Amino acid sequence: MTLLLKNGVGFVEHKLVPLQILIVNGRIQELNGATNQADEVIDLQHAFISPGLIDLHVHLREPGFTNKETIRTGGAAAVHGGFTTIGAMANLNPTPDTPARFKHQLELNQQTPVKIKQYAPVTKKRAGHEIVDFAQLANAGAFAFSDDGAGIENANVMLNAMQKLAKLQLPLCDHAQDMTLTNGGVLNAGAAAQRFKVPGVNNVSETAQIARNLVLAASTGVHYHVCHVSTKESINLIRVAKAQGVNVTCEVTPHHLLLDDTMIKAEHAAQFKMNPPLRSAADRLACVAGLLDGTIDMIATDHAPHTETDKELGILSSPNGIVGSETAFALLYTKFVKTGIWPLANLINWMSTAPKKLFQLQNAGQLKVGDSADIAVFDLDRQVSIKETNFLSKGHNSPFIGESVIGSTVLTLVDGKVAYRRKQDND
Ligand SMILES: [Zn+2]
Known part of the structure; x- marks a missing residue:
């Protein structure tokens, strides 16, 4: 199973650069490599890729x-x-x-x-x-x-x-x-x-x-x-x-x-x-x-x-x-x-x-070839408001409900598998 994250931005050697990541069998295979095709391709539309x-x-x-x-x-x-x-x-x-x-x-x-x-x-x-x-x-x-x-x-x-x-x-x-x-x-x-x-x-x-x-x-x-x-x-x-x-x-x-x-x-x-x-x-x-x-x-x-x-x-x-x-x-x-x-x-x-x-955590997120594809992608453009109805936790006990924020999650991968993906027009 191969997955290609296209058109993101992320830190490579401490510089924020356009970033494309190829994931093969749950691991990062290429950072800005030549491969342009995969079983699944996700266009990140310039969102920010983080470990x-x-x-x-x-x-x-x-x-x-x-x-x-x-x-x-x-x-x-x-x-x-x-x-x-x-x-x-x-x-x-x-x-x-x-x-x-x-x-x-x-x-x-x-x-x-x-x-x-x-x-x-x-x-x-x-x-x-x-x-x-x-x-x-x-x-x-x-x-x-x-x-x-x-x-x-x-x-x-x-x-x-x-x-x-x-x-x-x-x-x-x-x-x-x-x-x-x-x-x-x-x-x-x-x-x-x-x-x-x-x-x-x-x-x-x-x-x-x-x-x-x-x-x-x-x-x-x-x-x-x-x-x-x-x-x-x-x-x-x-x-x-x-x-x-x-x-x-x-x-x-x-x-x-x-x-x-x-x-x-x-x-x-x-x-x-x-x-x-x-x-x-x-x-x-x-x-x-x-x-x-x-x-x-x-x-x-x-x-x-x-x-x-x-x-x-x-x-x-x-x-x-x-x-x-x-x-x-x-x-x-x-x-x-x-x-x-x-x-x-x-x-x-x-x-x-x-x-x-x-805490010397092995197998936890970092953007490095050979490592587990534990990746989070954030939308750093769109402003959203924190809504009680958007919580996936059972608890809605937050003093921040109603706040306007930028930086909602677009996609989260754990070992290369999609663990969260933002639905259209949702936060
Ligand atoms: Zn405590």
Whole structure:
């Protein structure tokens, strides 16, 4: 089976050039080669060809919470957003914390064409008390470990986990949050919490936990990865730790780059509720600067679907999280690339090349002869509006509905097979 992508543009040796790609049996055979015919030819009409995007922070909800999302719908959402590889978090029921449960999870993950890298938890049932058998779970296929959704309170548990993972040379991905400092908060402490008359989450609940864990990480040499960093103080700490040679990396979400706590709309405040919360304008700008100076390594969406009923519980009682897979690229392209703040190449690096490199992902997207044809194609001309009816995720919990964006996905290939293709006049 051969497939020819014609009339695209893409980066070849760091230059944006007209690009044509020949795919044979799922792999890239030619970049701008001489072949002009194939079993199938797709005319891209000058759309932008990117390596398949990689999102190492998503919640697929199956098993346990399939009213919110399933592996199928979460996978469909991912490829709709141009993602060809995603990292699925372990806050499931049952938790994939034994080799048998983990292997069963990998079987379930086969239900979608998107490539799923599965996280195993750091502690049994993600309860923070007893560490899992890392070696066995690594053997079963865990690529990294995370208790995401909760911080690991006990320092000795964290140290123990880091020592073991350092030996195995596998990353520990930390939802950095000291629960003793969160004050039952639901929005950022300060003006936002006051405006909505709800308890606030301080910056220190994140930053203090990162400070402790950086010290522990430095003593073990583990690859310590901070999930969804959100405060200027956290970013400063990570900057200093990197300068001292600590093996630390971190990610930021699109929403912490795009929104701050003054932008929460009262009429649907629950759609702006996530953990960590939207912070101050200064924190948001520190996230943008942190990416540009290399302190923040990559972007990950923290795609967290919930049902309408879940979010109707309102700001105080609704669960944390928003969907992100289907809007991430277009929003970031529109707000940061189109406006001249970031070069397009940087965005592609943070959403594809960097996570591939940092987590040593084999068989993930890059535009290289001989590699898997994991490819995303984006329309960088047409303006569209983010509509609830266009989501393929079960969750429509997004604060961005109604926004006008450029950069919708035209085509997503996983191993050379069409996993998403835009229908005429659809986005
Ligand atoms: Zn988290």
